Amino acid sequence: MKILAVCALVCAVMALTAAAADAAQEEQEDAEEELTLTTRTWTRIGNRTFLFVPRKLNWADAERNCKTMDGHLGSVHSLWEYNLLRNLIVTDGEKATWLGGSDSEVEGKWRWIDGTPFNFDYWCSGQAVKDNQDCLQINYSARRCWDDVECTRRLPSVCVAN
Known part of the structure; x- marks a missing residue:
């Protein structure tokens, strides 16, 4: 014993x-x-500034993190802007990164969390309308296009501030 x-x-x-x-x-x-x-420093692209955040968080926590810095998860409004944002992303081989797009309110109706118009997209073929995958990641696949995934996934993120 x-x-x-x-x-x-x-x-x-x-x-x-x-x-x-x-x-x-x-x-x-x-x-x-x-x-x-x-x-890390904020990078000016056009009339907005962006910050790459390497810390892997789920989508909601990434948005909360951006809000602590007076921003939101990033939105993209042109291919030029998208290509510049992709250059900000440095993640030790992890390329997939959160942006502030979501279709959680209405499936297939995408909106930006920062309230700007959803007037540009760069979806991979067949990726914009998958049930229960409501959050937008960029740099998906070899094409580095957009994909909707589960919001609970943990990824780095890009914040935007005006």
């Missing part, structure tokens, strides 16, 4: 030590991400 108690105690200590190490690692990664966000 004493051996079992000692084994249980050792296992508990090991588990707590591992959990503490994981928590410390997460805190360090969060601090590094915060430093990365504060050292």
